[in-house]
Amino acid sequence: MTVHDGDGAVRAYYHDTRVAFPDQDHEIIAFRHSVDAVVVEFWLLGTHLGPLGRIPPTGSKHRTRMTAYFIFDEHENLVVERIYFDQLTVLKQLIGGLDKRDPRDLIKLGRAVLGLLATAGEAPDPRLLGTTPPPFLSAYEEK
Numbered sequence: 767m768t769v770h771d772g773d774g775a776v777r778a779y780y781h782d783t784r785v786a787f788p789d790q791d792h793e794i795i796a797f798r799h800s801v802d803a804v805v806v807e808f809w810l811l812g813t814h815l816g817p818l819g820r821i822p823p824t825g826s827k828h829r830t831r832m833t834a835y836f837i838f839d840e841h842e843n844l845v846v847e848r849i850y851f852d853q854l855t856v857l858k859q860l861i862g863g864l865d866k867r868d869p870r871d872l873i874k875l876g877r878a879v880l881g882l883l884a885t886a887g888e889a890p891d892p893r894l895l896g897t898t899p900p901p902f903l904s905a906y907e908e909k
Contacts, residue, residue: 826863
């Protein structure tokens with residue numbers, strides 16, 4: 767998993783995903799809320815026409831169910847957006863859309879697999895490993 771922290775990193779993420787999926791769109795499924803958050807469940811759709819990290823464009827379409835958490839501080843300022851989705855679902859659709867009988871698509875498949883393998887050994891962002899449970903959970907652990 768990658769962390770995109772700060773204005774520049776978030777803008778770069780959105781730029782890169784629009785290059786990979788220039789026709790990217792979404793369909794809202796549901797909105798939920800809690801004391802400090804809004805949760806949006808949605809379908810993300812797009813055609814893979816540009817590089818996705820190290821994976822070259824396949825020309826395949828994807829439709830992926832996602833969840834986004836928008837967390838707010840006590841002054842109702844947005845402090846973080848967390849997006850969760852199954853990356854394998856996206857990859858299966860991008861690779862599954864290739865015609866395995868077409869030599870050009872077999873080359874795309876090989877390049878996609880090499881691109882995927884190049885990212886497979888990356889360590890998770892250290893900020894994801896140093897998390898602590900919320901304070902209210904410690905009350906349950908003491909009992």
